Amino acid sequence: MICCVQVLLRVKPSVNSLYLDVSGSSVEQKIYIELKNTVPCVRLLNATHQIGCQSSISGDTGVLHVLETEADLDWILSTGPHPPYMVLMEATFFTRPTMMRMKNSTRVAGVAVINSNTTAVESFSPHTSCPNQNTGVYREDYGPDLANCSSTVWNPLGNSMSYEDFTFPIFSLKDDNQTQVMRKCYEDHNMRVNGSAPQYPLCAMQLFSHMHAVTDTVTCMRRAEVCDPLSDFNVWASIRPINASAKGHKNNESVVIAAARLDGRSFFWDIGTSAEGTVSGIVTLLAAAHALYPVTQEAPPVRNIFFTFFQGETFDYIGSSRMVYDMKQDKFVINLDNVHSVLEIGQVCTTTFPLFQVINLVDNIKSVASTLNVSLDEPNTTQALPPSSFQRFLRVQPIPGVVLADHKSSFINRYYESLYDTAAYLNMTYPSDLSPEEQMEYETEASKSLTEVATLVARSLYKQAGGNDRLLINITADAKMVSLHMLLYGFLVRSNNSWFITLPSLLSPESGPPQYYIGLRQDNSVKSVTRFVQFVMANATGTVTSLNQIQCQNPNDVPGESKDLYSYHWVSGPPSANSTEGDPYCVRTSVRLAKALSPAFELPEYGSREYSTWTESRWKTIRARIFLVASPQLEVMVLLGFRCRLDEV
Ligand SMILES: *[C@@H]1O[C@H](CO)[C@@H](O)[C@H](O)[C@H]1NC(C)=O
Ligand SMILES: *[C@@H]1O[C@H](CO)[C@@H](O)[C@H](O)[C@H]1NC(C)=O
Ligand SMILES: *[C@@H]1O[C@H](CO)[C@@H](O)[C@H](O)[C@H]1NC(C)=O
Ligand SMILES: *[C@@H]1O[C@H](CO)[C@@H](O)[C@H](O)[C@H]1NC(C)=O
Ligand SMILES: *[C@@H]1O[C@H](CO)[C@@H](O)[C@H](O)[C@H]1NC(C)=O
Ligand SMILES: *[C@@H]1O[C@H](CO)[C@@H](O)[C@H](O)[C@H]1NC(C)=O
Ligand SMILES: *[C@@H]1O[C@H](CO)[C@@H](O)[C@H](O)[C@H]1NC(C)=O
Ligand SMILES: *[C@@H]1O[C@H](CO)[C@@H](O)[C@H](O)[C@H]1NC(C)=O
Numbered sequence: 001m002i003c004c005v006q007v008l009l010r011v012k013p014s015v016n017s018l019y020l021d022v023s024g025s026s027v028e029q030k031i032y033i034e035l036k037n038t039v040p041c042v043r044l045l046n047a048t049h050q051i052g053c054q055s056s057i058s059g060d061t062g063v064l065h066v067l068e069t070e071a072d073l074d075w076i077l078s079t080g081p082h083p084p085y086m087v088l089m090e091a092t093f094f095t096r097p098t099m100m101r102m103k104n105s106t107r108v109a110g111v112a113v114i115n116s117n118t119t120a121v122e123s124f125s126p127h128t129s130c131p132n133q134n135t136g137v138y139r140e141d142y143g144p145d146l147a148n149c150s151s152t153v154w155n156p157l158g159n160s161m162s163y164e165d166f167t168f169p170i171f172s173l174k175d176d177n178q179t180q181v182m183r184k185c186y187e188d189h190n191m192r193v194n195g196s197a198p199q200y201p202l203c204a205m206q207l208f209s210h211m212h213a214v215t216d217t218v219t220c221m222r223r224a225e226v227c228d229p230l231s232d233f234n235v236w237a238s239i240r241p242i243n244a245s246a247k248g249h250k251n252n253e254s255v256v257i258a259a260a261r262l263d264g265r266s267f268f269w270d271i272g273t274s275a276e277g278t279v280s281g282i283v284t285l286l287a288a289a290h291a292l293y294p295v296t297q298e299a300p301p302v303r304n305i306f307f308t309f310f311q312g313e314t315f316d317y318i319g320s321s322r323m324v325y326d327m328k329q330d331k332f333v334i335n336l337d338n339v340h341s342v343l344e345i346g347q348v349c350t351t352t353f354p355l356f357q358v359i360n361l362v363d364n365i366k367s368v369a370s371t372l373n374v375s376l377d378e379p380n381t382t383q384a385l386p387p388s389s390f391q392r393f394l395r396v397q398p399i400p401g402v403v404l405a406d407h408k409s410s411f412i413n414r415y416y417e418s419l420y421d422t423a424a425y426l427n428m429t430y431p432s433d434l435s436p437e438e439q440m441e442y443e444t445e446a447s448k449s450l451t452e453v454a455t456l457v458a459r460s461l462y463k464q465a466g467g468n469d470r471l472l473i474n475i476t477a478d479a480k481m482v483s484l485h486m487l488l489y490g491f492l493v494r495s496n497n498s499w500f501i502t503l504p505s506l507l508s509p510e511s512g513p514p515q516y517y518i519g520l521r522q523d524n525s526v527k528s529v530t531r532f533v534q535f536v537m538a539n540a541t542g543t544v545t546s547l548n549q550i551q552c553q554n555p556n557d558v559p560g561e562s563k564d565l566y567s568y569h570w571v572s573g574p575p576s577a578n579s580t581e582g583d584p585y586c587v588r589t590s591v592r593l594a595k596a597l598s599p600a601f602e603l604p605e606y607g608s609r610e611y612s613t614w615t616e617s618r619w620k621t622i623r624a625r626i627f628l629v630a631s632p633q634l635e636v637m638v639l640l641g642f643r644c645r646l647d648e649v
């Protein structure tokens with residue numbers, strides 16, 4: 001038995017020799033296989049509830065059972081002789097009915113869901129059917145007949161699983177070799193043989209995701225260091241600079257707000273792919289800003305155009321409620337009386353999409369659309385607005401506005417706020433022989449149709465801001481520099497692409513898309529979508545200056561420059577033909593960050609019904625591992641007859 005360990009230590013960790021068969025019996029040494037790439041469901045709290053998942057403080061353990069058939073479910077929930085079970089399942093079984101049966105059973109110790117790219121689930125939305133139901137504009141004093149989605153259930157596929165409180169841990173696992181190891185462990189030890197129960201030793205799994213916070217936000221905020229408000233930053237910019245050091249009403253400033261949201265979520269902690277749900281709107285607005293910028297500098301429209309990307313909208317409109325609150329308190333660079341109108345971009349993915357709500361803005365957009373390859377449709381006037389940041393403006397003041405979306409009534413999106421709302425769902429597939437750089441340059445159907453939408457948005461904004469009609473034709477979302485397919489690629493497929501990495505020198509993106517879950521912004525995460533949008537926006541609407549690095553940090557010393565009006569970024573610049581290092585330079589931009597922390601935590605009113613009260617519990621350990629147990633007391637033993645793994649010994 002000891003020799004097994006010695007043999008293992010001499011084995012090089014190459015793919016084929018990573019695992020070695022172990023023979024013999026009654027080995028006392030503990031051997032665990034730690035599982036990598038796991039993402040837990042964590043506990044979130046609001047004014048009145050806790051939702052999510054947790055394990056006990058020392059982790060929850062159970063005999064592993066792979067859920068593949070209805071009979072397996074029966075085994076887990078009633079007939080199997082070795083409860084509690086740790087359930088390993090493919091995503092197709094991760095449904096509300098199954099999860100609720102497990103929730104109501106004492107025989108389930110936890111669940112691990114295999115998140116594979118190839119699993120095609122017809123539809124899945126763990127979000128609610130009426131998102132942000134209580135924090136939008138419709139309530140007793142405003143359109144009570146439209147409250148609670150009474151006119152339209154926006155997300156009819158929503159099963160609210162993300163809002164359940166599970167008493168056991170639930171993890172997402174990447175589908176890779178380790179799931180094969182788990183299956184093998186299960187097959188070798190836990191499979192029923194001709195209907196009879198398997199014998200010890202059995203393969204077991206242990207999940208650690210103990211959460212410090214309990215009950216609700218009011219309770220956890222009273223105790224130090226157990227939960228934190230969800231918070232990050234909104235990103236805003238304007239085509240004419242606004243003095244950011246002067247707060248409150250600005251005479252002579254009338255702005256058309258162009259808005260999109262930044263965040264999304266899924267059932268699992270920081271996975272939130274949100275391709276149609278969020279990214280479609282982000283890239284459309286970024287491309288529109290880029291298309292608009294040159295024309296607005298040459299022929300400024302009468303009104304200013306104010307771009308804003310709101311964070312935390314998924315969680316009862318954190319970002320927009322904060323900006324509106326700050327505007328109302330004269331703590332923002334403009335106030336509500338400076339707002340002329342609002343154009344918000346919601347989910348926009350197919351080319352036929354209707355327009356929502358009100359006023360002559362619609363006529364402007366219609367007249368622009370008639371010149372483009374975009375068909376517009378207007379919903380009935382009695383229809384409510386879909387969940388949108390604009391509702392938070394309407395909640396305090398009547399302001400004209402529209403929400404652009406690809407759905408006339410209920411969402412078209414079949415994967416709203418789930419981990420399947422991905423690039424693949426938008427049919428963003430690339431010929432397999434393309435290199436990453438070629439993929440970035442490759443135009444997909446999604447990028448073509450969003451480019452049309454971006455042009456529509458850009459021209460409508462210019463027209464709405466009182467720009468010269470004859471120049472509209474010059475505003476076209478670009479197929480060149482900041483092309484929409486590059487944006488889509490960067491935001492949905494790979495953020496460490498050759499373009500993004502040149503933006504600010506401080507940005508060091510990781511593989512994969514940015515993070516769309518709002519998080520706590522404590523680690524100033526370089527993965528956060530906020531930073532990507534900030535820097536892409538700076539690129540799209542900024543000016544390259546001749547300031548050197550020191551001047552870039554202290555531009556106030558340079559005549560003509562002002563930190564009140566602009567922010568300054570030192571950017572690495574694109575690599576030149578004969579050098580991988582870029583030529584760095586200083587970019588002057590109006591792009592700024594503004595706190596996206598709910599006013600409930602400023603006031604503070606942790607029990608607020610007006611503002612978002614969502615907090616995230618703190619935790620110490622997130623871990624998952626499998627091992628063999630020798631007895632019903634779950635005594636740990638070596639993975640007998642199975643394979644022990646080199647780096648665990
Ligand atoms: C808190 O969340 C729960 C679960 O989604 C919901 O039922 C409840 O209404 C929310 N409370 C408030 C005050 O919004
Ligand atoms: C997983 O297994 C396959 C086939 O055995 C192998 O090609 C691949 O490199 C392995 N991946 C990792 C991460 O070990
Ligand atoms: C299962 O049952 C079949 C037929 O009854 C028998 O041939 C087979 O040997 C059994 N397998 C085991 C492992 O007992
Ligand atoms: C911006 O506003 C502040 C406060 O009103 C003022 O002191 C400053 O001079 C202004 N800056 C510019 C460039 O106008
Ligand atoms: C508008 O609403 C009416 C009454 O509910 C309905 O008959 C009509 O079909 C709706 N029109 C559209 C375009 O949806
Ligand atoms: C993706 O392609 C399928 C099949 O061609 C089509 O039905 C679907 O509408 C497309 N999705 C989008 C978002 O364009
Ligand atoms: C960035 O992307 C390349 C693929 O082009 C990959 O090889 C590399 O590991 C990635 N870097 C990081 C830090 O993720
Ligand atoms: C934006 O990025 C492109 C490509 O790297 C670069 O050529 C351009 O100068 C950048 N513009 C600004 C204002 O940073």
Ligand SMILES: *[C@@H]1O[C@H](CO)[C@@H](O)[C@H](O)[C@H]1NC(C)=O
Pocket residue numbers: 577578579
């Ligand atoms: C890069 O190449 C250009 C022209 O090919 C040349 O003028 C320049 O000096 C080169 N730069 C470096 C750092 O070698």
